[in-house]
Amino acid sequence: MTHSFTQKADIKIVGISVRTSNGAEMKGSGKIGAHWQKFFSDGVMQKIPNQIAEGPIYAIYTDYESDVNGEYSFVLGKEVSSFDNLPDGLISKVLPASRYAAFTSKQGQMPNVVIELWQHIWGLSPADLGAERAYEADFEVYDQRSADPQNCQVDVFLSVR
Numbered sequence: 559m560t561h562s563f564t565q566k567a568d569i570k571i572v573g574i575s576v577r578t579s580n581g582a583e584m585k586g587s588g589k590i591g592a593h594w595q596k597f598f599s600d601g602v603m604q605k606i607p608n609q610i611a612e613g614p615i616y617a618i619y620t621d622y623e624s625d626v627n628g629e630y631s632f633v634l635g636k637e638v639s640s641f642d643n644l645p646d647g648l649i650s651k652v653l654p655a656s657r658y659a660a661f662t663s664k665q666g667q668m669p670n671v672v673i674e675l676w677q678h679i680w681g682l683s684p685a686d687l688g689a690e691r692a693y694e695a696d697f698e699v700y701d702q703r704s705a706d707p708q709n710c711q712v713d714v715f716l717s718v719r
Contacts, residue, residue, distance in 0.1 A: 561661045569653040572606045573635020597634045608638040614701035622693040653695050658715040668707040689718035
């Protein structure tokens with residue numbers, strides 16, 4: 559899987575957040591699957607004010623304790639124009655302006671395509687990546703290409719130095 563580099567401006571996100579780690583996710587005691595369920599079953603998308611029209615869902619990995627081995631915050635949300643009038647239970651987060659390594663998954667079944675892409679990313683050395691990971695904010699973009707869970711494709715952006 560190839561990747562490219564891109565510069566992104568600040569992106570304002572509103573959604574819900576939970577703390578987890580890759581170790582917990584791999585052992586089956588993770589929280590990401592349940593967090594996705596909560597996002598949809600609680601109608602979080604419909605509660606987010608000031609949304610950018612027809613924008614994708616963002617899955618953000620941020621507030622890293624250390625690196626791939628530490629805890630992080632996992633945020634599910636939508637891009638917004640402002641943080642005004644946030645309902646109780648929703649958080650605001652700014653994806654910082656940064657240089658990102660951009661990856662696109664294969665097309666296939668969810669969540670397999672995302673897991674496979676992250677396993678590929680974790681296997682990259684800094685030389686293979688062409689940069690050092692910053693562990694500031696990494697994110698997945700779920701747009702119209704991910705509407706069909708049996709045949710979806712997602713983009714992953716890693717903050718790099």
